[in-house]
Amino acid sequence: MLFFSYFKELVGKQVTVELKNDLAITGKLHSVDQYLNIKLENTRVVDEEKYPHMMSVRNCFIRGSVVRYVQLPPDGVDIEILHDATRREARGG
Amino acid sequence: MSWAGPEDIFLSTSLASYLDTNAVLEGACERVIVGDLYCDIPLGLYVIRGENVVLIGELDLEREELPENMTCVSAAEIKRVLKSKYQRTNVPKIRC
Numbered sequence: 001m002l003f004f005s006y007f008k009e010l011v012g013k014q015v016t017v018e019l020k021n022d023l024a025i026t027g028k029l030h031s032v033d034q035y036l037n038i039k040l041e042n043t044r045v046v047d048e049e050k051y052p053h054m055m056s057v058r059n060c061f062i063r064g065s066v067v068r069y070v071q072l073p074p075d076g077v078d079i080e081i082l083h084d085a086t087r088r089e090a091r092g093g
Numbered sequence: 094m095s096w097a098g099p100e101d102i103f104l105s106t107s108l109a110s111y112l113d114t115n116a117v118l119e120g121a122c123e124r125v126i127v128g129d130l131y132c133d134i135p136l137g138l139y140v141i142r143g144e145n146v147v148l149i150g151e152l153d154l155e156r157e158e159l160p161e162n163m164t165c166v167s168a169a170e171i172k173r174v175l176k177s178k179y180q181r182t183n184v185p186k187i188r189c
Contacts, residue, residue: 019147021147023148052160053124054150055159056153056154056156056158057152057153058151058156060151061148062148063148066148
């Protein structure tokens with residue numbers, strides 16, 4: 001639940017999602033659900049020449065299970081809060 | 094769910110998490126791209142099981158779907174190109 005809440009806080013921010021098939025997509029985080037499925041708006045593929053079929057895709061849904069990394073904006077990360085939250089969750093509370 | 098104890102894991106819940114992205118496509122086609130050539134192979138009605146879904150993208154119809162230098166060819170032609178490209182290695186299967 002922690003990362004679900006965490007990503008919900010990031011809605012509206014610009015993120016880059018790298019998939020397990022190496023495709024990396026930048027866009028505005030529109031929404032996220034309990035499986036960490038992600039919806040991006042105004043997307044742009046990082047390596048456009050390699051993936052020409054993604055040229056006209058502007059909004060997309062990404063299945064949570066295929067995500068390798070989500071690259072966050074520097075101002076979107078509060079390490080102290082994340083530390084506290086992970087400790088709390090590890091304690092089971 | 095992964096954060097719960099092992100006793101909380103039920104087959105039904107873990108199965109459900111694979112089922113929720115299922116998609117049904119009407120008038121589906123498979124776009125095979127080899128270099129600068131491509132072909133849309135018609136498939137018809139397709140049911141896609143969620144676990145196989147990577148991304149669902151909404152196309153902006155105002156924009157060009159593919160770069161201008163790409164050429165649409167017939168299914169037979171794309172098969173031939175695929176075969177010559179992959180020669181002795183495994184040729185990816187296309188459904189037609």
